[in-house]
Amino acid sequence: MVSAAIQSLLLCETPSTWLEEASQQLPNLLIDQANCEKKAAATAVSLLHRSGSDERFSLELSRIAREELKHLELVLRVIKRHGMSTRHLSAGRYARALNEWTSKREPARLVDQLLVCAMIEARSCERIGALLAILKGDLRTLYEKLHDAEDRHFEFYVARAYTLDPNYCEERLASLSRLDAHLISQPDQEFRFHSGTPDR
Numbered sequence: 120m121v122s123a124a125i126q127s128l129l130l131c132e133t134p135s136t137w138l139e140e141a142s143q144q145l146p147n148l149l150i151d152q153a154n155c156e157k158k159a160a161a162t163a164v165s166l167l168h169r170s171g172s173d174e175r176f177s178l179e180l181s182r183i184a185r186e187e188l189k190h191l192e193l194v195l196r197v198i199k200r201h202g203m204s205t206r207h208l209s210a211g212r213y214a215r216a217l218n219e220w221t222s223k224r225e226p227a228r229l230v231d232q233l234l235v236c237a238m239i240e241a242r243s244c245e246r247i248g249a250l251l252a253i254l255k256g257d258l259r260t261l262y263e264k265l266h267d268a269e270d271r272h273f274e275f276y277v278a279r280a281y282t283l284d285p286n287y288c289e290e291r292l293a294s295l296s297r298l299d300a301h302l303i304s305q306p307d308q309e310f311r312f313h314s315g316t317p318d319r
């Protein structure tokens with residue numbers, strides 16, 4: 120279900136205990152999914168402000184931002200159709216920990232941020248693939264639509280980071296892979312789209 124590139128990056132699969140929890144927590148899964156799509160669109164827009172005169176980079180980021188907003192609309196429609204209501208849900212620990220990992224100094228910071236975007240897309244793609252095995256009906260259709268887009272977004276962000284500094288990326292991606300695997304495989308008190316194993 121996931122590309123060879125994503126497979127070599129991820130050191131562990133989504134745990135079956137997380138999948139069982141997801142099947143019991145569909146409203147929270149969808150509300151957090153909507154939050155993830157908003158954040159993905161906002162991140163693409165914020166990178167757009169730093170793309171300078173690189174037109175190709177700007178155009179692709181603009182396309183990703185629109186695509187993430189389209190995903191948001193798809194998720195919101197499913198939430199409405201199921202009679203669920205959106206409510207405030209705090210952000211999980213995953214993206215926060217990845218963002219804390221980024222260098223505070225440029226030019227390393229921009230490369231790290233692109234790698235974090237790539238990692239979030241890669242893990243999302245793997246997790247969606249795992250969800251497809253347990254979801255049915257319009258929820259399954261929704262996640263099928265998200266899956267291929269997240270794979271493309273991963274490819275874009277990782278390729279962009281490598282054009283800036285390939286040697287640095289090699290070393291940093293290894294470190295980021297370990298951090299991702301830690302967050303995905305360790306107990307987590309909150310259930311979210313990118314949470315670790317349920318700790319209850």
Ligand SMILES: [Fe+2]
Binds near residue numbers: 159186187190
């Ligand atoms: Fe998305």
Ligand SMILES: [Fe+2]
Binds near residue numbers: 159187269272
């Ligand atoms: Fe994405």
